[in-house]
Structure formats: structure tokens, C-alpha cells
Amino acid sequence: MTDLMAIGDVSRKTGVKVPTIRYYEGIGLLPAPPRSEGNRRLYGGKAVDRLRFIRHARELGFEVEAIRELLDFAEQPQRSCAKVDALAREHLQAITSRIERLTALKVEVESMIKSCAKGRIAKCRIIDTLSRHEHCLHAEH
Amino acid sequence: MTDLMAIGDVSRKTGVKVPTIRYYEGIGLLPAPPRSEGNRRLYGGKAVDRLRFIRHARELGFEVEAIRELLDFAEQPQRSCAKVDALAREHLQAITSRIERLTALKVEVESMIKSCAKGRIAKCRIIDTLSRHEHCLHAEH
DNA sequence: GTACAATCTCTAGCGACTAGAGGAGCAAGA
DNA sequence: TCTTGCTCCTCTAGTCGCTAGAGATTGTAC
Numbered sequence: 443m444t445d446l447m448a449i450g451d452v453s454r455k456t457g458v459k460v461p462t463i464r465y466y467e468g469i470g471l472l473p474a475p476p477r478s479e480g481n482r483r484l485y486g487g488k489a490v491d492r493l494r495f496i497r498h499a500r501e502l503g504f505e506v507e508a509i510r511e512l513l514d515f516a517e518q519p520q521r522s523c524a525k526v527d528a529l530a531r532e533h534l535q536a537i538t539s540r541i542e543r544l545t546a547l548k549v550e551v552e553s554m555i556k557s558c559a560k561g562r563i564a565k566c567r568i569i570d571t572l573s574r575h576e577h578c579l580h581a582e583h
Numbered sequence: 584m585t586d587l588m589a590i591g592d593v594s595r596k597t598g599v600k601v602p603t604i605r606y607y608e609g610i611g612l613l614p615a616p617p618r619s620e621g622n623r624r625l626y627g628g629k630a631v632d633r634l635r636f637i638r639h640a641r642e643l644g645f646e647v648e649a650i651r652e653l654l655d656f657a658e659q660p661q662r663s664c665a666k667v668d669a670l671a672r673e674h675l676q677a678i679t680s681r682i683e684r685l686t687a688l689k690v691e692v693e694s695m696i697k698s699c700a701k702g703r704i705a706k707c708r709i710i711d712t713l714s715r716h717e718h719c720l721h722a723e724h
Numbered sequence: 725g726t727a728c729a730a731t732c733t734c735t736a737g738c739g740a741c742t743a744g745a746g747g748a749g750c751a752a753g754a
Numbered sequence: 755t756c757t758t759g760c761t762c763c764t765c766t767a768g769t770c771g772c773t774a775g776a777g778a779t780t781g782t783a784c
């Protein structure tokens with residue numbers, strides 16, 4: 443009745459690589475599917491949906507543990523989604539602070555490059571900056 | 584004559600953890616220091632300088648391999664520093680593209696959160712967005 | 725029938741550490 | 755002098771999220 447697929451088909455449909463699908467099964471993110479007589483995994487549409495969800499969330503930078511939680515919540519439709527919202531906000535916070543730190547870093551590396559006169563290494567300002575912490579623009583490290 | 588230090592002192596001076604110092608020695612980033620009679624590592628000032636350099640570069644996001652190259656160059660003061668400049672520029676490029684991708688991500692996660700009405704999970708827009716790829720703001724994933 | 729692709733399981737590797745076991749060394753106080 | 759407790763030693767294994775490879779089996783197309 444149902445149109446079951448081999449792992450390769452699922453991979454092509456979802457963009458998740460074959461070993462990664464097996465890996466997700468191993469860590470319990472994707473339930474173990476039934477097998478064919480020849481011991482091959484046979485997937486239905488639900489597995490495809492779940493993998494798409496996982497892939498998308500991973501692309502958005504959610505960690506596997508967070509995705510596990512999201513999937514758990516997704517399976518209880520009657521519950522409030524406050525927790526889901528909180529998870530997403532937590533994630534947004536992490537992204538924002540990563541951007542902030544990277545931007546500070548960029549400024550520092552840029553100023554390092556600007557001061558480079560392309561002379562001999564003995565006078566290299568880049569090596570200099572990396573050597574002496576007092577020269578930092580930013581104090582937190 | 585020289586004031587040699589134990590690994591713990593070096594750790595405190597540089598902010599690099601003791602096991603990390605040993606790890607750097609293991610991967611050849613920091614030369615193996617002489618030992619005391621009781622087989623303990625004894626470090627001089629140069630090791631402290633080198634570790635500060637490494638730490639700072641790591642904090643600026645340089646990979647260990649890049650740091651290895653930088654250190655090699657730093658030890659040949661008469662050579663041109665064009666390569667050092669190139670390494671730094673390469674790194675800047677990587678930082679810039681990381682920021683770009685994170686910013687795109689942030690926009691997407693933000694819009695996901697904004698659409699959340701905090702109702703039941705059955706209608707959760709966050710779960711929805713993660714499930715259905717067509718809803719993405721950005722096409723590249 | 726035969727070639728070749730796809731799948732299976734299992735293990736090991738990546739980067740940059742971190743954690744822990746189990747043992748030895750060392751300085752200070754009783 | 756002895757003991758307590760800290761630091762240090764080596765070694766192995768774990769982290770995260772996969773990826774790569776070996777070697778065996780199964781399925782498919784000609």
C-alpha cells in the first residue's frame with residue numbers, strides 16, 4: 443500500500459547524505475525503519491518529513507539536542523508552544539552573540555592588516571599584534 | 584640563571600590551560616621543554632611568549648595550522664611578510680563570510696519567532712517553518 | 725550469467741581540545 | 755619525620771556532527 447523507499451531515494455529527496463541518515467538513526471534522532479527481506483532500510487513519507495525538518499533545523503544552526511527537543515514537542519500538538527518559542531529565542535541569542543564576537547574580531551583583524559607595511563617580518567605589525575596582547579582593540583581576550 | 588617555571592605557572596601567566604599546553608606540545612606547536620629531575624616540564628620566557636601568541640591567534644579564530652605557519656614565518660625575521668599578510672587576509676575573508684551567513688540566519692530565525700502566536704503546537708509557526716522548506720526567506724538551503 | 729551499483733555493518737578519523745584514571749613528586753604544617 | 759594535599763606525570767577515551775573507508779551482501783540492468 444505505502445510506497446516505501448530505499449535509503450538512497452530518501453537521501454536524494456531530503457538532501458541528507460546516506461551515512462548521515464544512518465548516523466541520525468544511530469543517535470536516535472530518526473526512528474529505525476522496517477527492513478526488506480534483504481535487510482535494507484525501507485522508509486515511508488514520515489521519515490522524509492522528519493529528515494527535512496532535521497536538515498532545515500541543522501542548516502539554521504540548531505544543535506542536535508535542540509532538534510531532539512523540537513521534534514519531541516512537535517509530536518505533542520496539544521501542548522503549548524512556549525517552550526518551542528523559548529528554544530528559538532535562545533538560539534537567536536546565540537546567533538546574535540556569535541555575530542557580535544565575529545564583528546569585533548573582524549575589526550581587529552582588519553586593523554592588523556591595515557598596519558602591515560609589507561616589509562620584512564622583523565617589523566611585521568601582524569606578527570607584532572599577535573604577540574603582544576596589550577595592543578588589542580578589545581579587552582575581553 | 585634563568586627563572587624556569589612549572590607548567591601551572593605558565594598556565595596562569597598565559598591563560599592557556601595545563602592540558603592544552605601539553606596538547607600543543609603533542610601536536611608540535613610548542614617545543615618540548617627541558618625537564619626537572621622529577622620529570623616535570625620547565626619553561627622559560629620564550630615558551631610564555633609563544634603560548635601568548637598562540638592563544639591570541641586562537642582567540643582571533645586562526646586555526647592551528649595557520650598559527651603553525653605564522654610561527655614559522657615569525658622565526659625568519661629577514662623574510663618578506665607578504666605571506667603573513669595573505670594569511671591574515673584569507674582569515675578576514677573567512678570571518679566576513681561567516682558573519683554574512685550568520686546574519687542571513689538571524690533574519691530567518693527572527694521572522695520565525697515573530698510569526699509565533701504562542702498558541703498550541705498544532706498551529707506552531709516555528710515548527711511549521713522548520714518542517715517546510717518552501718517557507719524559507721533564503722534560497723540557498 | 726555477469727557486471728556494477730547500492731546497500732549493509734563496523735571501525736576510525738576530523739579539529740581542538742577536555743575529562744578522568746592511576747601514579748609520582750614536592751612543599752608546608754604538626 | 756610524617757602526613758596532608760596540591761601539582762604534576764602519562765595514557766586513554768570522550769566531545770560534536772558527521773565523513774571515509776573496508777569488506778561483505780543484495781539488487782538490477784544488460
